Amino acid sequence: MSIQDLDLRAGVAWPSNGISEVPFRLYTDPEQYRLEQERIFKGPTWNYLCLAGEVANPGDWVATTVGEVAVVVARAPDGAINAFVNRCAHRGNLLCLEGRGHGREITCIYHGWSYDLSGRLTGVAFERGVKRQGGMPPEFRKEEHHLQQLRVAELCGLVFGSFDPDVPDLESYLGPVVVGGVKRVLAGRPAHIIGRSTQILPNNWKLYFENVKDTYHASILHTFLNVFRINRMSQPGGINIAENGGNHFSFAKLDYAAEDEDYRREALRASNDLHLEDRSILDSVDEYGDQVSVQILTIFPGMVLQQIRNTLAVRVLRPRGVDKSELEWIHLGFADDDEAMMERRLRQGNLIGAAGYISMEDGCVGGFVQRALAYNDDQSGIVMMGGHDAESQTFRASEAAIRGFWKQYRALMGA
Amino acid sequence: MDEQGLRLAIGELVAAYADCIDDDRIEEWPDFFVDQCRYLVTSRDSHEAGLRHGVIYAASRGMLVDRVTSLRRANIFERHRYRHVTGPTRILNIADGVAEARTNFLVVRIMHDGTSSLFASGRYLDRIAVAATPLRFIERLVVLDSQKIDTLLVIPL
Numbered sequence: 121m122s123i124q125d126l127d128l129r130a131g132v133a134w135p136s137n138g139i140s141e142v143p144f145r146l147y148t149d150p151e152q153y154r155l156e157q158e159r160i161f162k163g164p165t166w167n168y169l170c171l172a173g174e175v176a177n178p179g180d181w182v183a184t185t186v187g188e189v190a191v192v193v194a195r196a197p198d199g200a201i202n203a204f205v206n207r208c209a210h211r212g213n214l215l216c217l218e219g220r221g222h223g224r225e226i227t228c229i230y231h232g233w234s235y236d237l238s239g240r241l242t243g244v245a246f247e248r249g250v251k252r253q254g255g256m257p258p259e260f261r262k263e264e265h266h267l268q269q270l271r272v273a274e275l276c277g278l279v280f281g282s283f284d285p286d287v288p289d290l291e292s293y294l295g296p297v298v299v300g301g302v303k304r305v306l307a308g309r310p311a312h313i314i315g316r317s318t319q320i321l322p323n324n325w326k327l328y329f330e331n332v333k334d335t336y337h338a339s340i341l342h343t344f345l346n347v348f349r350i351n352r353m354s355q356p357g358g359i360n361i362a363e364n365g366g367n368h369f370s371f372a373k374l375d376y377a378a379e380d381e382d383y384r385r386e387a388l389r390a391s392n393d394l395h396l397e398d399r400s401i402l403d404s405v406d407e408y409g410d411q412v413s414v415q416i417l418t419i420f421p422g423m424v425l426q427q428i429r430n431t432l433a434v435r436v437l438r439p440r441g442v443d444k445s446e447l448e449w450i451h452l453g454f455a456d457d458d459e460a461m462m463e464r465r466l467r468q469g470n471l472i473g474a475a476g477y478i479s480m481e482d483g484c485v486g487g488f489v490q491r492a493l494a495y496n497d498d499q500s501g502i503v504m505m506g507g508h509d510a511e512s513q514t515f516r517a518s519e520a521a522i523r524g525f526w527k528q529y530r531a532l533m534g535a
Numbered sequence: 536m537d538e539q540g541l542r543l544a545i546g547e548l549v550a551a552y553a554d555c556i557d558d559d560r561i562e563e564w565p566d567f568f569v570d571q572c573r574y575l576v577t578s579r580d581s582h583e584a585g586l587r588h589g590v591i592y593a594a595s596r597g598m599l600v601d602r603v604t605s606l607r608r609a610n611i612f613e614r615h616r617y618r619h620v621t622g623p624t625r626i627l628n629i630a631d632g633v634a635e636a637r638t639n640f641l642v643v644r645i646m647h648d649g650t651s652s653l654f655a656s657g658r659y660l661d662r663i664a665v666a667a668t669p670l671r672f673i674e675r676l677v678v679l680d681s682q683k684i685d686t687l688l689v690i691p692l
Binding site for chain 2: 313314315316317318319320321322341343344347348394396397398400401446451462463465466467469470473474475477480481483484487
């Protein structure tokens with residue numbers, strides 16, 4: 121490596137080598153944002169691309185982004201799922217304009233260059249010229265201009281991609297604990313999409329990803345469960361953090377039978393307290409037979425797999441500038457759901473999403489932080505609840521999973 | 536009620552609904568619906584794809600009341616108001632005491648600091664009980680043109 125190859129851009133400086141004091145400038149600095157695109161989203165990470173079911177048949181493709189980078193995910197004739205950049209090798213034009221489609225090849229609208237579904241350049245319009253005039257020079261080789269491919273891996277119907285050919289394999293990257301968390305929700309039953317919407321967040325992407333890992337705020341910011349006296353604060357639970365720090369899941373158990381009993385008792389008492397007129401949004405079944413009513417799982421840098429009672433969703437976080445991001449909610453059900461289960465998932469869907477009783481505040485609180493940091497970002501935030509490390513914990517009043525995020529972030533950013 | 540009178544009454548229902556929300560009389564909002572109602576906020580994409588999961592879903596008047604209680608007492612958000620602009624209501628069908636109607640709308644969101652923006656556009660697809668007065672919605676599908684919602688949705692559309 122020559123000195124010219126060394127990337128010496130340091131990014132935002134940290135106050136220490138620790139992960140419990142986080143510089144505010146990380147959320148506001150445009151150069152940091154640019155470095156994150158290179159070192160995190162295009163770095164040795166696995167990014168959620170789509171559900172395998174969205175590219176079920178050869179010829180199906182989906183256009184999405186990894187970080188800000190436009191990519192295409194396609195099912196090739198051989199059945200393999202491929203991912204490659206959505207950028208024509210010729211003049212850089214966007215190849216796929218729609219979100220999804222189907223075809224034997226992908227042809228650029230600009231000058232007609234065409235690619236197969238693994239991203240190989242197969243055709244150049246007028247390659248030999250017109251009437252022997254013009255054309256590409258003789259040294260031009262199509263095989264030198266294939267689209268940049270991503271590595272692709274699949275787990276329980278979730279398709280991931282990585283720009284880094286040397287990234288550890290997906291399951292090693294996730295760690296056995298988080299793999300177990302994914303399998304608990306999705307293994308053995310192909311999930312299908314029952315709804316999707318996107319929430320525009322007026323904040324840096326990291327503020328949302330921290331929020332999802334933040335078990336400290338849940339009962340404080342989201343007052344719905346307390347106001348309606350639904351939550352039992354003593355529910356047993358914990359936080360499991362993968363060794364790399366960035367992947368985790370938190371969980372809580374609920375005694376479903378006791379909740380029903382409480383409800384019956386309360387219904388008898390003529391109470392003036394706040395109560396739900398229609399409790400059916402909480403009508404839950406212990407779908408997994410383990411009494412875990414909440415499991416929030418994150419995969420660094422931008423995916424969440426959520427089970428809250430019987431509402432299941434993949435949330436995909438996409439950075440859209442230093443102070444803006446988009447959060448796509450992909451609501452899931454299973455093919456063997458009966459109508460009662462489907463109705464249950466739809467009703468419980470009121471708990472989550474842009475209008476969710478226990479999630480809507482997450483859409484605005486990051487924006488409040490972002491506004492407070494405007495030109496006032498020279499200090500650090502404090503992430504010390506539950507200590508200074510990123511170890512798994514058996515309690516949830518903790519910021520350990522946030523520290524885990526910064527552990528992996530610092531390792532990748534090299535600062 | 537003759538058909539002309541019915542058309543006027545349906546137009547009045549749709550307009551009164553918007554005024555109720557824009558005037559911050561949200562407590563009256565559930566009264567626009569029958570007890571066994573269906574209210575769904577969804578997007579054109581989801582609607583056309585037959586995806587049933589919306590952004591807000593209520594299958595009873597009680598669920599609408601709970602939305603109001605939560606908005607007033609539980610949820611945390613920056614104070615804001617809406618201004619609905621509704622287009623003319625087209626009545627698509629009237630049969631067996633039920634009218635089907637469609638109304639296009641724009642909703643401007645006015646934040647407490649005066650920042651105004653176009654928050655939503657779309658159409659109401661309504662089924663209205665017209666056999667008795669006052670008229671009530673049996674079903675109101677709020678089909679948003681976009682699948683993207685800025686920040687959060689707490690005041691009903």
